[in-house]
Amino acid sequence: MHVQPPESDHPPGTFCERTAEAIKSLKQEIETKTREIESQKQQLTELQAQPSPDSDRILEIKSSVQELEDELETDQEELTVLEEEFNAECLP
Secondary structure, X not given: OOOOOOOOOOOOOOHHHHHXXXXXXXXXXXXXXXXXXXXXXXXXXXXXXOOOOOHHHHHHHHHHHHHHHHHHHHHHHHHHHHHHHHHHHHOO
16 A cells, blocks of 8 residues: 655655655564564463463563564554655645
């Protein structure tokens, strides 16, 4: 769902082109982090289901998930700002 600026109206290297690329890159980062969070949550569930789970490993995974979720929230906020700027400056 990547929106590209019309090429004829925005030559290479313009604000609109750079912003469109930043949006694309950020969306990819968000997808990657989302997949990683889900993977780690699955590992956590499996670990907690064991008869005597490793409590240090559980804390490590929980900490990692929290860190990724915080980064994801920041990325989503940044994406919203970039999309708003792109829509205001680059769409007809």
